[in-house]
Amino acid sequence: MLYLLYIATTIVTFLVMEAVTWCTHKFIMHGLLWYLHKDHHQPKYQSAFEKNDWFFVIFATPSIFLFYFGTIPSINILFFFGLGILFYGISYFLVHDVLIHQRFKWFKNTKIPYLVALRKAHKVHHKHLGKEDGECFGMLYVPAKYHKK
Template sequence: MLYILITILTFLAMEGVTWLTHKFVMHGFLWYLHEDHHQPKYQGIFEKNDAFFVIFAIPSIALFYFGINPELNFLFFIGLGILCYGVAYFLIHDVLIHQRFKWFKNTKNKYLVGLRKAHKIHHKHLGKEHGECFGMLYVPWKYFSM
């Protein structure tokens, strides 16, 4: 039961990590990797921004490794929470919002529509300054009532 709680708490904490990383790293000193993601109608299969999937996978992989050596421990479940958040991020950000895969094209779910609206507001700024809505799963209420 404790390990399930650790996984869930890690997943929830990742929203804060995502917000901070997006605001201060992606829109900060690693803007050169994130910039192409803010350009309209990027034509490539991959963006430089996709490097963040690898960057964010490294801690999860390391936690899996140290979480099974010498025996299964709590680090494994922290890594699992990060992995679960990464899967959710991929499904929400790349599939639902940016439609890189056409799986959820016509959703009418109010929460998912609100996520799309908030992310659209984030992308209306083509530069790294003046951004808003840096998280992924938590969206301010105003985007659901627009």
């Protein structure tokens, strides 16, 4: 029975991370920490890494702490909060950096409608080069209008 709680905690944490991502992207990345995110909105990458990549470190930190404190003295629920964040981070990497921005050429020719809609929504987000007037701040949730052909 305790395993069901741990599985549910991991899944709910993963799902809540979409809302956290939306809020963080809109209000922090396009606000206070724009100087780290700005280069991500430029037409071409200057190098293999961007200042924006620091957000991977920033967002991994809570997960690392939750893993650490979730194993003292034995595995507890904090570990599974950390696991949900980790799974979301892996999804974010695969969707955002691999699928959308093609930083790795693994899924170049996908025809899956949901993934095509994700790419469309993100392109709309990137049509704004400045921090204002943005839209589509989430990662996995795609508004219905992007699913139309």
